[in-house]
Amino acid sequence: xxxxxxxxxxxxxxxxxxxxxxxxxxxxxxxxxxxxxxxxxxxxxxxxxxxxxxxxxxxxxxxxxxxxxxxxxxxxxxxxxxxxxxxxxxxxxxxxxxxxxxxxxxxxx
Amino acid sequence: xxxxxxxxxxxxxxxxxxxxxxxxxxxxxxxxxxxxxxxxxxxxxxxxxxxxxxxxxxxxxxxxxxxxxxxxxxxxxxxxxxxxxxxxxxxxxxxxxxxxxxxxxxxxxxxxxxxxxxxxxxxxxxxxxxxxxxxxxxxxxxxxxxxxxxxxxxxxxxxxxxxxxxxxxxxxxxxxxxxxxxxxxxxxxxxxxxxxxxxxxxxxxxxxxxxxxxxxxxxxxxxxxxxxxxxxxxxxxxxxxxxxxxxxxxxxxxxxxxxxxxxxxxxxxxxxxxxxxxxxxxxxxxx
Numbered sequence: 443x444x445x446x447x448x449x450x451x452x453x454x455x456x457x458x459x460x461x462x463x464x465x466x467x468x469x470x471x472x473x474x475x476x477x478x479x480x481x482x483x484x485x486x487x488x489x490x491x492x493x494x495x496x497x498x499x500x501x502x503x504x505x506x507x508x509x510x511x512x513x514x515x516x517x518x519x520x521x522x523x524x525x526x527x528x529x530x531x532x533x534x535x536x537x538x539x540x541x542x543x544x545x546x547x548x549x550x551x
Numbered sequence: 552x553x554x555x556x557x558x559x560x561x562x563x564x565x566x567x568x569x570x571x572x573x574x575x576x577x578x579x580x581x582x583x584x585x586x587x588x589x590x591x592x593x594x595x596x597x598x599x600x601x602x603x604x605x606x607x608x609x610x611x612x613x614x615x616x617x618x619x620x621x622x623x624x625x626x627x628x629x630x631x632x633x634x635x636x637x638x639x640x641x642x643x644x645x646x647x648x649x650x651x652x653x654x655x656x657x658x659x660x661x662x663x664x665x666x667x668x669x670x671x672x673x674x675x676x677x678x679x680x681x682x683x684x685x686x687x688x689x690x691x692x693x694x695x696x697x698x699x700x701x702x703x704x705x706x707x708x709x710x711x712x713x714x715x716x717x718x719x720x721x722x723x724x725x726x727x728x729x730x731x732x733x734x735x736x737x738x739x740x741x742x743x744x745x746x747x748x749x750x751x752x753x754x755x756x757x758x759x760x761x762x763x764x765x766x767x768x769x770x771x772x773x774x775x776x777x778x779x780x781x782x783x784x785x786x787x788x789x790x791x792x793x794x795x796x797x798x799x800x801x802x803x804x805x806x807x808x809x810x811x812x813x814x815x816x817x818x819x820x821x822x823x824x825x826x827x828x829x830x831x832x833x834x835x836x837x838x
Contacts (some may be wrong), residue, residue, distance in 0.1 A: 448636075448639065466631070469634045515633065
């Protein structure tokens with residue numbers, strides 16, 4: 443597992459039915475591009491998060507393919523419509539096969 | 552209808568242009584009027600009357616007031632503040648045992664919140680020596696933990712000082728400048744006003760005489776350090792005060808003092824005293 447990886451998400455605790463909310467996600471990750479060389483001239487192997495998916499009650503909200511040019515600690519901000527109470531699941535897929543997951547519930551009032 | 556003679560109009564236009572071109576001082580495009588409230592609850596003082604010892608400036612402003620709206624907004628919510636990633640890393644370091652004594656920071660200090668207020672009084676004099684937050688951390692590491700000192704601007708030290716300074720966020724800077732501290736403060740003041748390097752500039756030439764003006768593409772601030780350690784977009788990491796001083800000195804083509812040197816520590820005290828009354832913003836976000 444890549445070291446120092448920590449997913450963070452910010453979702454409002456509640457919303458009214460049908461409301462569009464703003465979601466922010468951040469995951470700490472070095473996002474090594476595979477283009478750099480170390481001090482001895484050897485290529486540092488690529489190690490990035492290559493896919494990010496957010497879903498709500500099993501339905502995909504956003505599915506992002508990520509490429510090596512994306513910076514360290516990728517941050518995503520997007521909007522989602524909340525028709526009912528439920529749970530957001532956020533999943534990040536690492537090059538090394540690791541999968542990081544965060545969940546947030548939201549109530550409807 | 553305006554019947555002003557043409558010649559007079561042109562003359563006043565020329566005078567206006569000349570005034571723009573030669574205006575010294577902060578009259579042109581100073582700080583903006585934005586207000587900094589973090590996480591919609593913590594009000595930060597970014598503007599206040601200058602401390603009594605300061606002659607050249609009437610009002611002091613946080614560097615936040617000189618940045619673009621986009622950069623400013625990054626500091627208004629901790630989730631958006633990229634520095635908080637490093638603060639989280641430092642929280643892990645806080646709990647990590649290191650050195651021959653088998654201790655972590657948490658072994659003695661328990662909760663880092665105990666350091667609330669510490670940053671406002673640093674640098675300060677202890678036993679006749681001027682000490683910075685960095686010195687205090689390394690003193691603990693070498694003398695009480697039996698661990699190796701961290702490098703001044705290394706990743707661990709800059710994250711740890713950001714975490715500790717963060718505990719004082721929102722509190723007013725209030726360093727002591729008289730008594731034991733006076734000689735250090737005087738040295739810092741002398742350095743601040745001494746022209747150095749190939750460009751023959753002192754700190755004051757930019758940050759006192761010309762704050763608010765553009766230096767090429769950069770909007771000059773007053774060079775306040777109440778937001779340090781600071782995340783900078785240009786290098787995507789936490790930047791230390793002495794690292795920043797070094798950057799400034801290189802820019803004016805002077806040979807910088809070393810990080811942690813007596814000169815920079817004295818300068819840190821003096822510059823901190825120029826910001827008395829501004830809130831600690833650590834970790835701030837700048838470009």
